[in-house]
Amino acid sequence: MGFLDRAIKRGISNAVSGAVEQGVRKAVEPKIEQATANAVNSAAKSINDSVSSGTQAYNSENSQVQQSQVNTAEVNRAMDTLGGLFGGLSSGARNFANEAAKNMKICPECGEAAPADNAFCPSCGAKLPEMTVAQGAVCSACGRQNDVGTKFCAGCGAKLPAAIAEEEAQKKADEAVLAKWDEVLYNYPKWCFGGHNYDIENNGHDSDGNPMYLFTVCGTNSEALNSYVQLLKQNGFIRPDGYTSDESLYKMVDGKCFAFGQTEAFSTDPGVMCVAFYIGDYDKRKKEQPKRSFLGGLFG
Numbered sequence: 001m002g003f004l005d006r007a008i009k010r011g012i013s014n015a016v017s018g019a020v021e022q023g024v025r026k027a028v029e030p031k032i033e034q035a036t037a038n039a040v041n042s043a044a045k046s047i048n049d050s051v052s053s054g055t056q057a058y059n060s061e062n063s064q065v066q067q068s069q070v071n072t073a074e075v076n077r078a079m080d081t082l083g084g085l086f087g088g089l090s091s092g093a094r095n096f097a098n099e100a101a102k103n104m105k106i107c108p109e110c111g112e113a114a115p116a117d118n119a120f121c122p123s124c125g126a127k128l129p130e131m132t133v134a135q136g137a138v139c140s141a142c143g144r145q146n147d148v149g150t151k152f153c154a155g156c157g158a159k160l161p162a163a164i165a166e167e168e169a170q171k172k173a174d175e176a177v178l179a180k181w182d183e184v185l186y187n188y189p190k191w192c193f194g195g196h197n198y199d200i201e202n203n204g205h206d207s208d209g210n211p212m213y214l215f216t217v218c219g220t221n222s223e224a225l226n227s228y229v230q231l232l233k234q235n236g237f238i239r240p241d242g243y244t245s246d247e248s249l250y251k252m253v254d255g256k257c258f259a260f261g262q263t264e265a266f267s268t269d270p271g272v273m274c275v276a277f278y279i280g281d282y283d284k285r286k287k288e289q290p291k292r293s294f295l296g297g298l299f300g
Contacts, residue, residue, distance in 0.1 A: 101133035101148040108169045129165060136162030174198040184213060185277055187251065187258045189231045195220035195273070203276070210280040220273050225265055232260055256280070 103116045109126035116132045129136075137146040137160055139153035146154055151163040177198035181190050184200060191198070195217035203212040229246045237249040237260060250259040261276040268274065 097148055098134060098145075101137070104133050105129055105131075106133055108165075131161060131165075133162070136160065136165065170196055184211070185215075187253050188260065188277060189228075189235050191215065191217065191228060192231075193220065193224040193227050195224065206278070206280055208280065210278070212279075213277045214274055215277065216272065216274045218272050220271065222266065225262060225273055225275070229260075229262065 105114050105116055105118065105128045106112070107114060107121035107124060107126055107128060110121060110124040112121060112123040114121055114123075114128055118128055120126065121128055133148050134145070137148050137150055138144070139146060139155060139158055140161060141158040142153060142156045144153055144155040146160060148162075150160060152159055174196060177200055178190060180200055181188075184202075197216070197218040199214075199216040201214045201216070203214045205211055229249070232249050232251075233246070235251070237251045237258075239246065240248060240250055240259075247263050248259065248261050250257050252258075257278075257280050259278040259280070261278065265273050265275050
């Protein structure tokens with residue numbers, strides 16, 4: 001496949017991606033690609049033929065004049081064809097997806113598409129929503145049918161049912177993560193400074209088998225992190241010896257050290273905070289390796 005052909009294929013992918021909601025796109029994209037394949041190949045051939053014709057003209061008599069005529073007429077005509085194809089592709093993909101969405105539900109657990117008459121997801125068994133994807137895009141305020149994947153009504157600006165349902169599902173998932181907090185991070189004050197998409201990940205164990213955890217939250221900032229650090233300090237967490245900042249804190253409970261680390265909490269992505277929680281024997285490690293950094297010496 002030539003460069004122009006690859007560029008056209010990327011154009012299709014981008015147009016489809018911008019036109020439809022993720023779950024619907026996964027179900028309908030193969031059909032859209034099949035329906036547009038002939039048009040794409042025709043446009044690519046038109047451009048390639050134009051370039052080829054220009055090269056042949058250049059090698060013939062009066063080449064400069066003929067090349068100019070061919071390139072001006074043929075290449076522009078080919079690009080017009082290509083522009084028309086891309087211009088209508090996004091609209092066509094959106095219309096195709098909107099029609100498919102009338103008979104489709106998206107599983108809130110695994111994200112797979114299912115027929116509208118299904119009550120439970122055939123992929124994971126989770127209960128499916130009552131609304132189809134298309135119904136989730138109908139405005140409750142003005143009744144307008146919006147494109148799938150839209151969060152706010154194009155007619156009146158009201159938040160659409162699908163967006164509300166998505167927020168409620170995310171809130172439920174975050175509450176489940178905070179419930180897990182009571183199990184694995186029981187000696188740390190619970191996060192209560194907003195954000196969304198909470199996650200507590202087991203990050204393995206240290207050499208003594210003590211667990212390490214990472215807490216991730218999206219949609220937050222350094223001010224929220226600082227508020228949590230102050231909450232830790234109010235609950236008895238202090239700096240280890242030699243530290244002049246609050247990037248690491250710890251608290252001893254029944255001979256165990258419960259440590260917190262915030263070094264480069266936002267290093268991966270602005271608005272995405274990732275901090276570490278460690279459980280170990282601080283007194284023992286401090287005596288064995290007194291010169292190492294707190295987190296490295298404690299759990300390295």
